[in-house]
Amino acid sequence: MKGRLIVSLDMTDSSQIKALVDNLGERVIYYKIGAVPFTFFGPEIIAYLKKHDKKIMLDLKYHDIPNTVARACDGAIRMDVDLITIHTSGGFSMLEEAVKAVLSGASKEGGEKPKLLGITVLTSIDEAYFNDLFGNVERTLAEQVIFLAQLARSAGLDGVVASPKEIIPIRQCCGDDFLIVTPGIRPADSGVMDDDQARVMTPGQAIKAGANYIVVGRPIVKAADPIAAVEAILKEMENGYREIA
Numbered sequence: 470m471k472g473r474l475i476v477s478l479d480m481t482d483s484s485q486i487k488a489l490v491d492n493l494g495e496r497v498i499y500y501k502i503g504a505v506p507f508t509f510f511g512p513e514i515i516a517y518l519k520k521h522d523k524k525i526m527l528d529l530k531y532h533d534i535p536n537t538v539a540r541a542c543d544g545a546i547r548m549d550v551d552l553i554t555i556h557t558s559g560g561f562s563m564l565e566e567a568v569k570a571v572l573s574g575a576s577k578e579g580g581e582k583p584k585l586l587g588i589t590v591l592t593s594i595d596e597a598y599f600n601d602l603f604g605n606v607e608r609t610l611a612e613q614v615i616f617l618a619q620l621a622r623s624a625g626l627d628g629v630v631a632s633p634k635e636i637i638p639i640r641q642c643c644g645d646d647f648l649i650v651t652p653g654i655r656p657a658d659s660g661v662m663d664d665d666q667a668r669v670m671t672p673g674q675a676i677k678a679g680a681n682y683i684v685v686g687r688p689i690v691k692a693a694d695p696i697a698a699v700e701a702i703l704k705e706m707e708n709g710y711r712e713i714a
């Protein structure tokens with residue numbers, strides 16, 4: 470299960486990041502570098518993780534004109550990351566150009582092609598906020614997520630990032646080989662965390678519903694004992710998997 474847990478390093482102190490990665494050791498092999506650590510530390514933090522044989526989800530959620538997003542994807546490939554995120558709401562041409570850039574960049578670099586994931590609707594957004602934001606959209610939030618997942622698939626992306634609540638309908642419409650990566654994960658014993666995630670599930674529920682990877686940040690990085698938090702999450706994932714196996 471540990472290959473399916475991605476720990477989100479939303480931290481602003483590089484010595485704390487290094488201490489955490491060191492402390493978690495072999496228990497965690499996949500880390501997510503998003504806007505926070507990348508803005509603070511740049512590619513250096515990625516090089517550090519690579520040196521320690523970690524896999525990287527580069528979560529910079531590119532959303533711009535097609536040419537700009539394609540060039541940014543080119544840069545991401547040079548850093549040898551494993552997953553790259555772009556916003557599906559950038560539209561079909563933007564998604565298609567990014568797919569082409571990843572394919573041609575990976576063949577030039579000679580390494581393994583990173584997987585390209587589309588962000589659907591952020592997991593901090595609930596139905597009420599969604600209606601406020603896009604008042605005149607006829608689709609519900611769940612329908613919008615499905616619409617964006619289908620758009621991503623038709624443009625050739627490898628998968629999407631979505632809330633665990635939408636795993637089952639995405640799996641139904643996009644098939645078994647489409648990657649589903651879910652943040653918005655809160656372990657069973659964390660109670661209701663006072664934070665910004667709105668559409669949440671436990672690690673076990675997300676794996677049982679069919680997530681390929683789960684992304685967990687604060688429940689691990691802010692835990693009094695991050696090792697115990699990781700071990701409890703891996704156990705919950707294992708139990709969720711056993712229920713479907």
Ligand code: C5P
Pocket residue numbers: 477479503528588589590591592593630631632652653654666684685686687688
């Ligand atoms: O701390 P927490 O477990 O909420 O971290 C979740 C991570 O996943 C954050 O880095 C956040 O930016 C990211 N994310 C998300 N919802 C998405 C896409 C990414 O929460 N739809």
